[in-house]
Amino acid sequence: MRTYLFAAAMCLLTGAAQAASTEADFKTALAAAEAAEQDAGALKNQWIPTEQALAAAKKAAAAGDFDAAVAQARQAEALAKASIAQAKEQQTAWKAGVIR
Amino acid sequence: MRISRAIAIAVAALVVAGAGPAAAAAAAAAADSIDPDADFKAFRDYYTKRFPDVPLNDFVNGPYSMDAELRKQWEAIDDFPPYDFAIDRGKQMFATPFKNGKTYGDCFPEKGIGIRQNYPYFDDKSGEVITLELALNRCREANGEAPYSYVKDEMASLTAYMAFTSRGKPFDIKIPNDPRALEAYQKGAEYFYARRGQLNFSCASCHVQNPGNHIRTEVLAPALGIVAAMPIYRSEWNGMGTMSRRLVTCNSQVRGVPLEPQDELYRDVEYYLTYMSNGLPVSGPGARP
Numbered sequence: 001m002r003t004y005l006f007a008a009a010m011c012l013l014t015g016a017a018q019a020a021s022t023e024a025d026f027k028t029a030l031a032a033a034e035a036a037e038q039d040a041g042a043l044k045n046q047w048i049p050t051e052q053a054l055a056a057a058k059k060a061a062a063a064g065d066f067d068a069a070v071a072q073a074r075q076a077e078a079l080a081k082a083s084i085a086q087a088k089e090q091q092t093a094w095k096a097g098v099i100r
Numbered sequence: 101m102r103i104s105r106a107i108a109i110a111v112a113a114l115v116v117a118g119a120g121p122a123a124a125a126a127a128a129a130a131a132d133s134i135d136p137d138a139d140f141k142a143f144r145d146y147y148t149k150r151f152p153d154v155p156l157n158d159f160v161n162g163p164y165s166m167d168a169e170l171r172k173q174w175e176a177i178d179d180f181p182p183y184d185f186a187i188d189r190g191k192q193m194f195a196t197p198f199k200n201g202k203t204y205g206d207c208f209p210e211k212g213i214g215i216r217q218n219y220p221y222f223d224d225k226s227g228e229v230i231t232l233e234l235a236l237n238r239c240r241e242a243n244g245e246a247p248y249s250y251v252k253d254e255m256a257s258l259t260a261y262m263a264f265t266s267r268g269k270p271f272d273i274k275i276p277n278d279p280r281a282l283e284a285y286q287k288g289a290e291y292f293y294a295r296r297g298q299l300n301f302s303c304a305s306c307h308v309q310n311p312g313n314h315i316r317t318e319v320l321a322p323a324l325g326i327v328a329a330m331p332i333y334r335s336e337w338n339g340m341g342t343m344s345r346r347l348v349t350c351n352s353q354v355r356g357v358p359l360e361p362q363d364e365l366y367r368d369v370e371y372y373l374t375y376m377s378n379g380l381p382v383s384g385p386g387a388r389p
Contacts (some may be wrong), residue, residue, distance in 0.1 A: 044365065046357035047298045079298070086295065094294040097304050099139075099146045 190261025329386025
C-alpha cells in the first residue's frame with residue numbers, strides 16, 4: 001500500500017513538472033529576455049545568437065508551441081546576461097591586451 | 101654587525117613590500133594615461149620587430165605582406181584591378197553637380213583631391229571624429245541631397261576615387277591636445293582591444309595577436325596599415341566595401357550585433373587605427389580575398 005502511494009505521488013509530481021508551458025509563461029520569459037537584451041544594447045554589446053533565440057521564441061509562440069517558446073526565451077536571457085558580463089569585464093580587461 | 105645587517109634586510113624588505121603596491125598603482129596609472137605618441141611608438145615597434153623582413157610601407161598591403169603565395173595571386177589580379185570600375189564611377193559622381201549646382205569638391209579642402217590621408221580628423225567645433233564617409237554624406241545633406249548607404253555602392257565609389265587621388269601620400273592624422281579628442285582616441289583604442297561577440301574576440305585577437313596566421317582560408321592582416329587600402333574590393337563580398345562595411349563584418353564574424361555604420365565608436369576606432377598608421381602611404385582602393 002505504501003509503495004502504491006509513493007508511486008502515485010511521484011506520478012503526480014512528474015506530471016506537474018512536465019506540465020505544458022502557457023502563454024503567460026512565455027510572456028514572462030520573453031519580458032525577462034528582452035529586458036536583459038536591452039541592457040546589453042545599452043552597453044553596445046548585443047550578440048547575434050541572442051537575437052536569433054528571441055526570434056525563435058516569438059516564432060514558436062506564434063505557432064502555439066509554448067514549451068519551445070519558453071525554452072528559447074530562457075536561452076535568449078542567458079545569452080544576453082553573458083554578453084552583459086562580457087561587456088562589464090572588458091571595461092577594464094581590455095587594457096591587458098594593449099601593445100606597450 | 102650581524103644585528104645591523106639584519107635591520108638593514110628588514111628595512112629593505114619593508115621598502116620592497118611598500119613599493120609593491122606602489123609600483124602596481126604606478127603601472128595602472130600609466131595604463132590609464134592617454135599618450136598617443138607612446139602608443140604609436142610601441143605599436144610600430146611591435147610589428148617591425150615581429151616581422152623584420154616586411155618593409156615598413158608594405159604593411160599597407162595587409163595579408164599580401166604576410167604571405168608570398170597570396171601576394172603572387174594579388175599581383176596577377178592587379179593587372180586588371182577589380183576596383184577600377186569604382187574609381188571611374190566615383191570620378192564621374194564627384195564631378196557631377198548636385199541639384200543646387202555645387203559639387204563634392206566645394207565641401208572639402210583642395211577641392212577634395214589628394215586629401216584622403218588627413219581623414220579621419222577631430223573637429224573641435226562639433227567635438228567629434230569626422231571620417232571621410234561621414235564628411236561625404238554631410239556634404240550631400242548640406243546640399244539638399246539624400247545621404248548614401250555607408251557600406252557600399254555609391255559611398256564605396258566616392259571614397260575609392262578620393263583614395264585613388266591620394267595614393268602614396270603618407271597618413272597624417274592629428275590628435276589635438278583637447279580632452280575630447282584624447283577621449284575619442286582612447287575610446288577607439290578600447291573598442292579595438294575589447295573582446296566582444298559570442299566568440300569573445302577583439303579586433304586585436306586577429307590583427308595584433310595573429311597577423312599572418314590563417315583563420316579558415318583567410319590570412320589575417322596586421323593592424324598596422326590596415327586602413328590604408330580602404331575602400332576595398334573583396335572577393336568574399338563580390339563587390340566593393342567601405343571601412344564601415346569592414347567594421348560591421350568584423351563584428352558579425354565574432355557573432356556580435358554590429359553597431360550602426362558611422363556610430364561614434366566605429367569612427368573612434370578608425371581614428372585610433374589611422375593614427376597608428378601615420379607615415380604609411382595611402383594605398384586605396386585595394387583588393388582583398
